[in-house]
Amino acid sequence: MPLLNIPVEFLLFALTLLGVAVLHTRNFEVAVTGLLAITLYKGLAARDMDLIAHFLHEERLVLNLLGLLLGFAILARHFELSRVPDWLPRFLPDDWKGGFVLLVLVAVISSFLDNIAAAIIGGVVAGHVYKHRVSVGYLAGIVAASNAGGAGSVVGDTTTTMMWIAGVPAIHVAKAFIASTVAVIFSGIVAAKAQQRYHPVMKNPPANLQLDWGHLAIVALIIGGAIVANIGLDFPAAGVWAAIVLGGFIRPTPWGEVSKSMKGALFLIALVLSASLMPVKELPLPSAHTTFGLGFVSAVFDNIPLTALALYQGGYDWGLLAFAVGFGGSMIWFGSSAGVAISNLYPQAKNTLTWLREGWHVPVAYVLGFATLYLLLGWHPDAIPAK
Template identity: 25%
Template sequence: MLRILSMLSLTSALAMASGGDAGGAIPDLTFTWVGIAALAIFIIGYYFVAMEEHYHIDKAKPALLIGTFMFMLIALYYSINGLDMNLVHTQAQHLILEIAEIFFFLFVAMTYIESMIHMGVFDRLKYNLVSKGYTYRKLFWVTGILAFFISPIADNLTTALILSTVLITIEREKKEFLVPGAINIVVAANAGGAWSPFGDITTLMAWTAGKGTFVDFLFLFPASIIGYVITAFLLSKVVPDTVPEFDITKEKKPEMMAGAKVVMGLGVFTIFSAVMSHQVLHLPAMWGMMFGLSLLKLYAYKLKRIHGLGHFDVFSSMSKIENNTLMFFFGILAAVGALYFIGWLALASVVYEPSVLGPTWSNVGVGFLSAIVDNVPVMSAVLKASPEMAHSQWMLVTLTAGVGGSLISFGSAAGVGVMGKLPGVYTFGAHMKYSWTILIGYIVSIAVWYVQFEMLGFGA
């Protein structure tokens, strides 16, 4: 139990990792009334997030409520006790910056997805896949493999959004295909992103923090793909081996709208701009995404001049974005940020001491925490704590933070994105039904890392 509590304390240093540097000394409020109240509010709110399917309440509602309310309680406590209100203001500003980077990144990615849906890109892709006579099981493998190899380039969130859209255009009713298919895409996108320096926000953070070179992350490929394949193999057993109802003689081949290929190209360039903005220009990744959005708007203007008003409207695509996904991210990151500010997460680096857990077990625990909270703030906390450990251990924590986020449906940006694309289908409960397959793949990934890095010294 002590070890579990120690690992849970790692959650605290998470979401506001960059915020702790600002201002003066932050008082420890953990065992004050506001500290205990905030922890209780977080646990209760998290319960309703997890039980979304049971209570039929969108996960964004409890997340947004606890995230905003916890910080307001902290501000009230500071005001009542005459503490430095500038600390609250500064920490809130840091948190807003952190959330904004994710928020606008998601916003642009979703806009491109909705634009491609409007232009018939996914209907055409569905036709190309289903018209080949593939069974549901083959389609399961095709979408998963595509997600695994697209994710290292396009990032795991964008990949998951694209492939889940393909999934829902193939089949809208059959849950025995949609649920394992959605889990497969999330696991594949997260595993694929783990071995690329810019395939996941967590790997991007580790790379920019100097914890490994570009080539170092590529050595995680064996652990990533073997763990994914194990999970996919187990999941595939519950997918129907029947062919979707599709009569090629009756189905008209869908045509993409004029300009669709250019929009696809702009989408790829937008991801490239995001990576270059962060790596070369030292701007937030969302800066490149917003630049890509501006190009999409300019191109939409050109299409309007050529084809008329009804052809393509970017603002129409924006109106179809799953705002609940964005609100969920805001709420959950704000809530974890409040726990950090109060001091619940201040013991993060203690678990890395050999007398407690040591680096290997702590890094394995990071994967489970990534599933509970979200892998971005978890990795942020580890990097801020910067415990003394070998290069191989930094590769392990990169692997576990990325892959471990798949253990729970909202443990990663990819999972949250797919939940938004398949509401009522891909839920917390549906995911947990098959979470044992992900756990087995997670354990296999760690075992492959151990053999490769610790026993053979390959990539260490």
């Protein structure tokens, strides 16, 4: 039952996103209320009889996302207890270049590890390097770097893994690295210089610093488990939690991190489920302009269903699409799982207006990266839908 030719579901979802942006201290309550409103409308007013089947279909995605967000919160604590974040500053350059190198490292890590973990590691290190005085603009830079690194790798992001499984050659996805490089350079320099003005890099680690190799081994175990389970099972959360259980025999597991991160994880799941209930059956005809627009859409609309629709439709340039839906979510803190993970570490990131004001470099970096890739290689769509 459309209102002014706009489906009611879209209006309810738009109100939910607006509520999240304005009432950032109540974002969880707003997201859950929005999901309930959309579900009730589809079940009662629209009489959608397939709701239960729909939620069961989303069960695997939800469990994987929940497992990753909570599991990587435990990883972050193990990483912090290893004392590596205290040790790393001695190897970073002085002044703003130290912050820039850190963002580049986050992008590199994300190319072979899930972008959530890369963002969390970057956030933990930044907290130590800047004595926990990290600007929202720099947090946006961390999220952008993690999403940029994953955009060109078929194991670095859920959307690119979906393309790979569907039959898109990894080399086609890898073209996104061209756009990601431009985006990281621009966004990274702007964010690092602004962070240096906000609070400079602290170069003096504690004297006689001793690394805890047990905690570091658990970090490596969790990272390895995520990679192996992602490639072998397409379910990285299984490997993460298997490693966490094994790690409990080496060092005590910081279970308290689960309760700290639960609310943020459920917030993202509520938004993902709300987005999955939108009556979108197909995207506009594939073109460079459509792909460019999808980058902005992915900042507020979960990029997993967008990617699924694009794969079903076919005819896209997969390198351009991988960058668009991968990097585009960085423009708003709740636009990607990496952004939500960072906001669990730094609650000040949940202020959407501050994110947009201080993270202005992210949408500019998106435009520059997309334009560079398009101008260099052009538009080369696959002739048939991916299998």
